[in-house]
Amino acid sequence: MSDTNYEKTLDIIFGRWKSQILYAGVTLGIFDCASSYAKSTADIAGELDLDDVLAYRLLRALSSLGFLKEHPDRREFSITPQGELLRKDNPQTLRGVTLLEEGPEHYAIWKHLPAMIKEGKQNAFMREFGYKIFEYRDRNPAYGEVFNQAMSSYSSIQTNWVLDALDKYDFSNIHDICDIGGGIGHLLGNLLIKYPHVSGTVLELKAVISNKKQLLASKLGVSERCSYIDGDMFTNGEIPFADAYIMKMILHDWSDEECVSILSNVYRSSPKHARLFIAEHVVPGPGEIHFSKLFDIHMMCVASGKERNIDEYSSLLQQSGWKYIQTLHSHQQSGLIDVIEGCKL
Template identity: 55%
Template sequence: MEDANAKLMELISGMWRSQILYTGVKLGVFDALAHGPKNAVRVARELDVDAGLLYRLMRALGSLELLKEDNNGNFSLTPIGELLRRDHPQTLRGVTLWEGGSLSYFAWRHLADLIKEGKQDGFVREFGWPLFEYLSQNPSHGEVFNEAMSSLSSMDNALVLEALENYDFSGISHLCDIGGGHGLTLCSLLVKYPHLRGTVLELPNVIEQKELLWADRMGVGDRCTYMSGDMFREVPPAGAYMVKRVLHDWNDEECIQILSNAHKAAPRDGRVFIMEAVVPGPDAPHLSKLLDIHMLVMATGRERTTEEYAGLLEEAGWTYRQTWYPASKMLGVVEGVKA
């Protein structure tokens, strides 16, 4: 019973943990420790906060294994804490600021009512606008969201490359990334496969900041084009398409529209790769099952099983082929071929 009580208390105190983490990132604690150990007084001076209260926060961050405190009261970053530095190449700072911030916090309080009424999208209920429309009208929140998506993209990029490590790309000459952000994953594939050309299809406001785009930074600017457009209307012709962390934002009808547009533009031997957190079978713990509730709260979308993605592909004219996974199975790459 003691183990059960301890486990349950961990779950009950989940909000404490996420808010302690959020506050540490928001105040800049992890960046302040980026170059070596410091005590709370010194960090407080740099961050212009109360030293006594900051010590208590840093001690709690230590209990979460994000910081390590020595016997002299100096704190340093743990390997996990390193991932919360702004300048870490695989930083999850942006995700922390988005998920722990006020927009997510207030949308989540509607979860019980949403389930009672059979209606998704607590964000609309709280703020009166769908998420993406709200962000377009509120640039400061949009910046936090974009930082979060960039943080996730770097993590997902490694997972996708691992999942497709043994995939034969020789039959593909042109790959289009639908909703591909700044193009990190597409450009990584272009680096690995010099015969490939690429196109990133994105909204104008995402690709207008040229300094954030990956193609030139990764040396593939001559083979990668950024195109503004609306995936619900049409997509450019390409031999294959990838859709990473996009379909889970939308309901089935909206997903079928996106996939149908790709099917229409693809050649006879076209392919599509859906890159999402694929839900495993019953009783298998997986982050996708929690992320699914997040999508229930924040949008009209959901996380799906392989069978459900295969169904969407079929409705859009594609034929499901197989699903590729990295070792962790945090993400799956669902492949469809043109029927």
């Protein structure tokens, strides 16, 4: 084995150490306490009520990962641009993603991966907790809060990619848009900011939208054009009439049969001229290194879903009455999700 292969493999083996060190830093509030000027370990530990001997070791490890800078010989630390990404007040914060993906629930489910693959039965969330993820979330408000924060945290990056992918799209005939499973409204709110002639509706489960303080429409200044409907995307008659429908990170949560059921329901509820936009990680061909191939395993653990390639999305559309039109890509270099457009046959 070459040295590079050896190093790459070791880096993967110890990957979880890194993400757990980061998780500890985020959970303890290190990044909201640290500052661009150097602060002593004693001050940080004092403000956060931590043991300063063990806190020093965590701060040093976080510095080794590039999130903090350790100042020579003085046991002082300042935050780096990479560390800024974990602050609560950063508009593009990755704090929520860290808290969800390395938190106790998601940590616990991965151990079921080998058994699932042996037995051909996915959904480690069910194995570990006895509930599907959204039921578990709605029964556990603390997890629910972390889940919603994480969705907004993911959205703080993904929304830009979706807006970018749709940038050249002609919105002149779209006057209302429904974001199905739109969470607290990050994507829809930003679409409404960009297209002032459009109004919109977020269709979501009651548990997500009942906490009015969390909803983003008023914070984004679009509350007059944005409404929230408590509804179930699987249930006939609960999808509102709109010129266009968007679903971001929805279909990857569900099996093919469940996706056909959702898409058929949207088909039945929508006008003839309706357009459908599906924003997802799209799996590229063999040999191409892509995050979607890892996210797919995460989906195997958390739910009944999976990541799909274009042909698979096109087939789901076809099975539910829709016609595949095109796939729109973000031109931003880091854009990891695409937007698939469908129309009615």
